[in-house]
Amino acid sequence: MKKTLIGRKIGMTQYICEDGTVVPVTICELGPCVVVQKKTKEKDGYDALKLGYLDVKEQRLTKPIREDLKKKNLPPLKVFREVEVFDSNLEVGSVINCSIFTENDKVMVTGISKGKGFAGVIKRHGFGGGRITHGSHFHRAPGSVGAHTFPAEIWRGQRMPGHMGSDTVTVKNLKIVKILQDKNIALISGAIPGRRNSIIAVREK
Amino acid sequence: MDLIQSVEKEIAPVTRAINFEVGDTVKVHYRIIEGDKERIQVFEGIVIAIDNHGLGKNFTVRKISFDVGVERIFPLFSPRIGKIDVVRKGKARRAKLYFLRERKGKSAKLKERKGRSGVIAADVPAAPPAEKAGE
Numbered sequence: 001m002k003k004t005l006i007g008r009k010i011g012m013t014q015y016i017c018e019d020g021t022v023v024p025v026t027i028c029e030l031g032p033c034v035v036v037q038k039k040t041k042e043k044d045g046y047d048a049l050k051l052g053y054l055d056v057k058e059q060r061l062t063k064p065i066r067e068d069l070k071k072k073n074l075p076p077l078k079v080f081r082e083v084e085v086f087d088s089n090l091e092v093g094s095v096i097n098c099s100i101f102t103e104n105d106k107v108m109v110t111g112i113s114k115g116k117g118f119a120g121v122i123k124r125h126g127f128g129g130g131r132i133t134h135g136s137h138f139h140r141a142p143g144s145v146g147a148h149t150f151p152a153e154i155w156r157g158q159r160m161p162g163h164m165g166s167d168t169v170t171v172k173n174l175k176i177v178k179i180l181q182d183k184n185i186a187l188i189s190g191a192i193p194g195r196r197n198s199i200i201a202v203r204e205k
Numbered sequence: 206m207d208l209i210q211s212v213e214k215e216i217a218p219v220t221r222a223i224n225f226e227v228g229d230t231v232k233v234h235y236r237i238i239e240g241d242k243e244r245i246q247v248f249e250g251i252v253i254a255i256d257n258h259g260l261g262k263n264f265t266v267r268k269i270s271f272d273v274g275v276e277r278i279f280p281l282f283s284p285r286i287g288k289i290d291v292v293r294k295g296k297a298r299r300a301k302l303y304f305l306r307e308r309k310g311k312s313a314k315l316k317e318r319k320g321r322s323g324v325i326a327a328d329v330p331a332a333p334p335a336e337k338a339g340e
Binding site: 010011013014015016017018019020022027029178180183185187 | 208209211212213215216217218238258259260261280282283284285
């Protein structure tokens with residue numbers, strides 16, 4: 001079963017190894033996460049752990065969530081996510097933090113990418129575009145999107161302008177370079193999706 | 206940003222303060238690893254730029270070697286740097302001395318700056334990160 005934690009992207013920096021090599025890393029806060037609910041096959045149809053993360057003011061929560069957490073004697077939490085049951089010892093209320101991972105672990109990170117708004121085909125699909133000078137009137141337009149009387153329609157999947165970014169993106173095969181236990185911080189090699197402070201899920205590969 | 210800075214402070218392999226300014230002539234003692242052998246190479250030249258990028262802070266040293274200009278960028282926090290000696294303090298009126306690249310001979314020289322103190326070449330102690338964690 002794959003270990004998963006909810007966290008937050010803090011920002012990027014460099015990690016300098018002992019031999020002087022420099023690794024680009026993303027600073028991520030992982031946990032502490034609280035087990036909010038244990039879903040079971042008998043009751044819910046499948047096994048899962050519901051993790052909660054990020055303290056929040058009580059009045060910011062909706063009443064159903066607030067009352068549910070209160071009933072279970074849990075602090076007010078902002079983000080919830082269901083993960084696999086990776087440790088059968090976990091009960092409702094138990095707290096997990098980045099100590100479940102070790103350095104040099106391979107992980108995959110899921111986040112929501114930065115939104116780009118309504119983007120044209122050059123930015124969105126990497127089209128070449130036309131000439132800017134020499135009398136060209138064709139600059140950044142998509143060009144032809146299909147043939148004439150036959151097939152008399154535009155094929156599904158034709159690449160066109162539209163909304164770009166804000167997608168759920170998973171980056172695989174990233175390495176945990178360093179873990180700072182007291183701060184609940186992990187340094188993950190390379191870039192991860194999303195802006196600063198965006199919510200991420202780090203899953204063991 | 207504070208969190209990034211505090212993390213950078215914790216993961217820095219060496220604690221090192223910059224003991225020179227742009228325009229100074231410095232000797233950088235750089236450890237070079239060849240196979241299993243290790244030796245120290247000294248690179249002497251004028252500091253023409255200091256770039257701040259948090260942990261990636263670096264400085265550019267320029268020297269003329271056999272009539273060819275050679276520039277080398279050193280990461281300030283690299284554990285491969287043994288020590289940095291200041292040989293001569295130069296007077297510079299700007300932060301980046303890229304104009305030296307177009308100059309040769311005497312015009313590529315900077316006037317000597319009368320330093321506030323005669324003490325230069327402060328060696329910087331290297332603290333291994335393992336010790337820090339125990340603090």
